[in-house]
Every structure is written in C-alpha cells, then in structure tokens.
Amino acid sequence: MAHQKQLKRRNSKFPIVRHTGKPSVFTCPDCQGTLFILHEGSLVQFRCRIGHLYSPESMMEAQDENVERLLWSAIRALEEQSEYISQMAQQLAKLTDMHRSGEYVTKSLSSLQKADAIRKLLTDGLSKSAEVARSFST
Ligand SMILES: [Zn+2]
Numbered sequence: 001m002a003h004q005k006q007l008k009r010r011n012s013k014f015p016i017v018r019h020t021g022k023p024s025v026f027t028c029p030d031c032q033g034t035l036f037i038l039h040e041g042s043l044v045q046f047r048c049r050i051g052h053l054y055s056p057e058s059m060m061e062a063q064d065e066n067v068e069r070l071l072w073s074a075i076r077a078l079e080e081q082s083e084y085i086s087q088m089a090q091q092l093a094k095l096t097d098m099h100r101s102g103e104y105v106t107k108s109l110s111s112l113q114k115a116d117a118i119r120k121l122l123t124d125g126l127s128k129s130a131e132v133a134r135s136f137s138t
Pocket residue numbers: 028029030031032033048049050051052
C-alpha cells in the first residue's frame with residue numbers, strides 16, 4: 001500500500017528517470033540528490049534521480065537561490081542561538097553566577113555579530129548582483 005502511494009506520488013509530479021548520464025560532483029538544489037550529466041549534442045543538462053532537470057543557466061540560478069536560502073537560514077539560527085544564550089545569561093545572573101553570565105553574554109553577542117556579518121554579505125551581494133544584471137540589460 002505504501003509502495004503504491006509512493007509510485008502515485010512519483011508519477012503525479014515527475015516521471016521515473018533512467019540514469020543514463022555520468023554522476024557529477026554536484027547535488028540537486030531542490031532535493032540534494034546526485035546530479036547526472038546528460039549530453040544531448042552540444043547541450044549539457046543535469047538531472048537528479050527524482051527528475052529535477054537543469055540547463056547550465058537554470059543550474060546557476062538554482063544554486064544562487066539555494067545559497068541565499070541557506071544563508072538566511074544561518075542568520076535565523078544564529079539569532080535564535082543568541083536569544084537562547086542571552087536568556088541563559090539572565091538566569092545565571094539571577095543565581096549570582098556573574099562570571100558565567102558574562103561569558104554567556106559574550107557568546108550571545110558573538111552569535112549576533114556572525115548573523116550581522118552574513119546579513120551584510122547577503123545585502124551587499126544582492127545589490128552587486130542587481131548591478132551586474134542591470135549592466136547586461138543596458
Ligand atoms: Zn532533485
């Protein structure tokens with residue numbers, strides 16, 4: 001029964017894919033599966049086991065989106081870590097363990113600084129990407 005559900009799910013969205021290409025060193029931006037290199041004449045494409053298919057250009061766009069999504073995820077994780085450690089520091093201060101509380105405050109600030117550095121990288125990178133895109137369109 002579970003096998004039939006799995007087959008229905010596969011057939012409804014993606015065809016079952018035969019792996020005729022060579023495995024590449026790249027992973028699928030959508031499912032993180034192995035990408036196979038397909039040569040059709042001079043055209044090179046990448047396809048994963050599930051069936052996600054990329055041209056060289058769409059692969060680059062998908063990688064850009066994947067990196068940006070993961071960096072925003074890292075920012076969220078660092079800010080959450082900072083908040084948690086800050087709460088721990090407050091609890092330690094209430095217990096008059098000022099030495100450890102101070103260490104936790106420093107660690108909390110360090111997490112926030114890392115998040116800010118990644119945010120700046122993303123913001124600068126996005127504005128530079130927009131400049132490059134504008135230079136190609138004019
Ligand atoms: Zn995939």
